[in-house]
Amino acid sequence: MTVVINMRDGLDERKIRIAARFILEEKLVAFPTETVYGLGADALNASAVKRIFEAKGRPADNPLIIHIADFNDLKRLAREIPEEARLLAEKFWPGPLTLVLPRSEEVPDVTTGGLDTVAVRMPAHPIALSLIRASTPVAAPSANISGRPSPTLAEHVIDDFYGRIEAIIDGGETKVGVESTVIDLTSERPTLLRPGGLPLEEIENVIGEVEIHPAVKGKLVDIARAPGMKYRHYSPNAQVVVVEGPRERVRAKIRELVKEYRSEGLRVGVMATEETEADAFFHLGKTTEEVARNLFKALRELDRRGVDVIIGEGIEEKGLGLAVMNRLRKAAGYRIVRA
Numbered sequence: 001m002t003v004v005i006n007m008r009d010g011l012d013e014r015k016i017r018i019a020a021r022f023i024l025e026e027k028l029v030a031f032p033t034e035t036v037y038g039l040g041a042d043a044l045n046a047s048a049v050k051r052i053f054e055a056k057g058r059p060a061d062n063p064l065i066i067h068i069a070d071f072n073d074l075k076r077l078a079r080e081i082p083e084e085a086r087l088l089a090e091k092f093w094p095g096p097l098t099l100v101l102p103r104s105e106e107v108p109d110v111t112t113g114g115l116d117t118v119a120v121r122m123p124a125h126p127i128a129l130s131l132i133r134a135s136t137p138v139a140a141p142s143a144n145i146s147g148r149p150s151p152t153l154a155e156h157v158i159d160d161f162y163g164r165i166e167a168i169i170d171g172g173e174t175k176v177g178v179e180s181t182v183i184d185l186t187s188e189r190p191t192l193l194r195p196g197g198l199p200l201e202e203i204e205n206v207i208g209e210v211e212i213h214p215a216v217k218g219k220l221v222d223i224a225r226a227p228g229m230k231y232r233h234y235s236p237n238a239q240v241v242v243v244e245g246p247r248e249r250v251r252a253k254i255r256e257l258v259k260e261y262r263s264e265g266l267r268v269g270v271m272a273t274e275e276t277e278a279d280a281f282f283h284l285g286k287t288t289e290e291v292a293r294n295l296f297k298a299l300r301e302l303d304r305r306g307v308d309v310i311i312g313e314g315i316e317e318k319g320l321g322l323a324v325m326n327r328l329r330k331a332a333g334y335r336i337v338r339a
């Protein structure tokens with residue numbers, strides 16, 4: 001049984017108390033944050049957290065992010081709080097920034113995927129903050145079945161989890177649209193583990209140069225040389241292809257690919273920043289912020305429209321563009337066409 005709790009018109013403290021009680025009773029509650037919807041459970045209760053992994057079909061060694069509503073909670077979760085963590089939290093919390101720190105005894109193994117480190121963030125969303133304040137620190141990965149595009153609407157969560165979790169709080173569409181930026185502060189130098197809703201440039205303005213983990217850019221392989229790659233993440237059912245290069249050439253290449261795929265009898269969807277003739281089209285918007293906000297919705301929507309192939313327009317890797325391209329390339333299983 002899943003209760004859908006409507007908070008589209010804003011925060012309702014009475015409903016929050018009901019959802020908070022669920023969390024404290026080892027139940028799963030999906031809730032909106034400013035990035036994407038999270039699938040929440042009591043972060044300090046091992047059996048509650050285990051249910052998140054089961055519901056998502058998530059590998060046990062993929063750690064979760066703990067969401068807090070008060071900086072003081074960080075002292076319970078982290079053994080040590082380096083100066084950079086204080087500076088970044090001061091400047092960007094609440095916000096789409098996750099910090100990886102040495103973990104305290106209080107955090108169960110399941111929550112950190114067995115690691116000696118813990119990932120923590122303070123979300124900038126009134127519903128998320130109230131839910132955490134009324135309950136406890138909440139472990140919450142994105143509220144999608146493992147491997148599917150992250151949810152930016154309650155409808156996406158309903159599609160993946162209706163009947164499988166206790167509650168879904170509907171707070172309307174999420175603002176940022178991509179997950180948080182993850183920075184590891186436990187290695188020699190601050191390291192970007194995942195680009196996300198807070199641009200790297202803003203972080204570097206506060207703590208100086210940040211190293212980029214090699215996994216961030218992924219393996220960039222030419223489509224022709226990698227026919228059988230099967231790595232999938234953020235993936236709809238349709239096959240995704242991403243076109244990268246100078247803008248005008250990208251647009252021309254997309255039009256060319258549409259014709260090519262259609263001549264093979266395939267139904268083609270396009271997600272781009274400019275209207276394009278195809279069997280289904282999703283306008284990603286004009287600014288990088290709009291593209292980030294629409295990215296996951298576009299993948300789910302084009303899938304729903306039953307296309308065989310989705311062609312995504314690559315954008316510049318500046319600001320939120322780094323997070324967008326990281327997600328898009330993964331969704332495409334690194335099938336990248338150079339324009």
Ligand code: AMP
Nearest residue numbers: 063064100115117118119140141142179
């Ligand atoms: P999700 O909540 O599904 O967006 O995934 C959370 C992500 O946070 C993981 O896939 C990791 O990239 C990162 N993460 C969480 N905890 C840790 C940790 N202790 N060390 C490194 N990365 C982490």
Ligand code: MG
Nearest residue numbers: 141142150179
């Ligand atoms: Mg996720």
